[in-house]
Amino acid sequence: MIDHPEKSEQELIELCQKKDGHAFDRLMRHYRIPLFHFLVRSCGDKELAEDLFQDTLIKVWRFLPGYKGRSAFSSWLFSVAHNVVRDALRRQKVRANISFRETVPDQAMAHTPADEVVADETRQLVEQALQALPEKQRQVFLLRQHSGMAFKEIAKVTGEPLNTVLSHMRYAVAKLKKCLRDDDLII
Structure with missing residues (x-):
C-alpha cells in the first residue's frame, strides 16, 4: 500500500477509520512529537510517557472509527491522551511530576x-x-x-x-x- 503523501488530514482519517495502517502511520507522524511531549509533561516520567504513548496510539486506533469530526482531530487526539494519563495516574495514585528540563527552549x-x-x-x-x-x-x-x-x-x-x-x-x-x-x- 502507498504512503498516502498527497492525502489531507481528513482523507487520512477516513482511511484510518477503514483500518488502513499506512494512513494511520502517516496521520500520527504529524502528532507524534507534540503528543509525546504532552504525555511527558503530564506524567513527569519519560518511561511512563513512552508506555502511555503506546496506550494512546492503541486507543486512537481502536476508537478512531467512532470519531465523527465534531471537533478538530487534534482536540479529539489530545482528549484521548488526557484520559489515558488520568487513568494511569489514578491507577498508580501518583502525583504528576512535571519535568521542566525538556521544555526550556534551546x-x-x-x-x-x-x-x-x-x-x-x-x-x-x-x-x-x-x-x-x-x-x-x-x-x-x-x-x-x-x-x-x-x-x-x-x-x-x-x-x-x-x-x-x-x-x-x-x-x-x-x-x-x-x-x-x-x-x-x-x-
Missing part, C-alpha cells in the same frame, strides 16, 4: 558553567512552581502553553466548561507568577 540554555548553574536553579524553581499547581490547573496550563491549544479545544479535551478552563488558566498563571516573584525570577 536559546535559553546556558553557555558558561555559571550560566548552567543559574539555568538549573531556574528550571528547578519553575518545576517546583508547576508541581505546586493543582492537577487541573497544571493540565490546562500545559495544554495551552506547551501544546498551543485554544481554550475551546482544552475544554473539549478535559471535559470542563469553557469558563472553568479559563478560570483554571487564570489561577495557574497567577500562582506561577506569585511563586516566581517570591523567588525573584520575575519582577
Whole structure:
C-alpha cells in the first residue's frame, strides 16, 4: 500500500477509520512529537510517557472509527491522551511530576558553567512552581502553553466548561507568577 503523501488530514482519517495502517502511520507522524511531549509533561516520567504513548496510539486506533469530526482531530487526539494519563495516574495514585528540563527552549540554555548553574536553579524553581499547581490547573496550563491549544479545544479535551478552563488558566498563571516573584525570577 502507498504512503498516502498527497492525502489531507481528513482523507487520512477516513482511511484510518477503514483500518488502513499506512494512513494511520502517516496521520500520527504529524502528532507524534507534540503528543509525546504532552504525555511527558503530564506524567513527569519519560518511561511512563513512552508506555502511555503506546496506550494512546492503541486507543486512537481502536476508537478512531467512532470519531465523527465534531471537533478538530487534534482536540479529539489530545482528549484521548488526557484520559489515558488520568487513568494511569489514578491507577498508580501518583502525583504528576512535571519535568521542566525538556521544555526550556534551546536559546535559553546556558553557555558558561555559571550560566548552567543559574539555568538549573531556574528550571528547578519553575518545576517546583508547576508541581505546586493543582492537577487541573497544571493540565490546562500545559495544554495551552506547551501544546498551543485554544481554550475551546482544552475544554473539549478535559471535559470542563469553557469558563472553568479559563478560570483554571487564570489561577495557574497567577500562582506561577506569585511563586516566581517570591523567588525573584520575575519582577
